Amino acid sequence: MGSGRLSGKVAVVTGGTRGIGLAAARAMLAEGADVVIASRKPDGVEAARSELEAARESGWGRLVGMAAHVGEAAACEALIAKAEAEFGAVDVLVNNAGTNPFFGPLAQISEAAFDKTFETNLKSAWRLSLRVAKRLIADKRGGSIINVASVLGQRAAPFQGAYGMTKAAMISMTQTLSVELGGAGIRVNAIAPGLIDTKLAAAITASDAMTKAFTDRTGLRRVGRPDEVAPLIVFLAADESSYLTGATLPCDGGYLAM
Numbered sequence: 001m002g003s004g005r006l007s008g009k010v011a012v013v014t015g016g017t018r019g020i021g022l023a024a025a026r027a028m029l030a031e032g033a034d035v036v037i038a039s040r041k042p043d044g045v046e047a048a049r050s051e052l053e054a055a056r057e058s059g060w061g062r063l064v065g066m067a068a069h070v071g072e073a074a075a076c077e078a079l080i081a082k083a084e085a086e087f088g089a090v091d092v093l094v095n096n097a098g099t100n101p102f103f104g105p106l107a108q109i110s111e112a113a114f115d116k117t118f119e120t121n122l123k124s125a126w127r128l129s130l131r132v133a134k135r136l137i138a139d140k141r142g143g144s145i146i147n148v149a150s151v152l153g154q155r156a157a158p159f160q161g162a163y164g165m166t167k168a169a170m171i172s173m174t175q176t177l178s179v180e181l182g183g184a185g186i187r188v189n190a191i192a193p194g195l196i197d198t199k200l201a202a203a204i205t206a207s208d209a210m211t212k213a214f215t216d217r218t219g220l221r222r223v224g225r226p227d228e229v230a231p232l233i234v235f236l237a238a239d240e241s242s243y244l245t246g247a248t249l250p251c252d253g254g255y256l257a258m
Contacts, residue, residue, distance in 0.1 A: 005238045007032030010087040014038050015097035017048035019198030023226035024233040034061040036083040042067040070097045070124035080131045092237040093132045095125035096148040103203045106161030121166035142185030146236045149190045151252045178246030187245040189236050194252025196224045219254025
């Protein structure tokens with residue numbers, strides 16, 4: 001049971017049906033936030049919604065699920081409109097949706113896979129952030145935008161080059177929007193997870209050799225869990241981080257320190 005740190009807040013979580021997104025949705029619900037989870041496949045949304053409702057405890061916020069392919073502009077608009085219709089204006093946006101359709105040398109990626117990576121990972125976050133910010137500014141209300149980046153946006157990303165490029169651009173976008181929106185009381189921060197045990201990371205975690213190559217570069221020498229990232233998202237959504245903006249906070253087991 002949470003302490004109600006997010007009571008009265010409305011949060012939208014993209015990629016909210018598994019991994020970091022699902023863990024973040026659960027943590028925010030437990031802290032009293034009303035949450036809209038979104039993902040591309042309707043069956044995935046319903047499965048996640050059912051899982052979260054089954055875990056519900058006293059004090060949890062309300063939950064809505066929506067199928068939305070955030071790589072498409074119309075879906076981004078529909079998602080925020082749905083959240084507003086259900087709960088009012090969005091206070092917290094978690095840009096977590098991500099894809100990595102190609103694992104291999106950057107010189108070998110197809111243009112289609114390159115475009116898909118940027119549409120889903122970066123352009124969706126840009127579209128959603130501006131849509132949420134526009135409403136918050138009109139309502140003269142502050143808010144929090146949280147971008148889920150990656151340590152691969154801060155270091156070379158062999159065999160995951162396009163993915164790393166999107167995360168580097170997301171960190172740059174975070175810094176720029178934090179300056180441009182700060183006067184309106186809208187905070188924009190990012191987190192940079194390391195190797196977390198999610199479906200997206202399966203290309204690495206399925207191989208003991210590749211996993212070891214990564215974890216040998218971390219202080220904690222292990223893979224992280226989604227529930228170890230979620231509390232950082234709650235912190236950035238909560239009022240206790242009210243003087244924090246433009247930051248990229250690592251959650252990487254010490255990877256960036258090596």
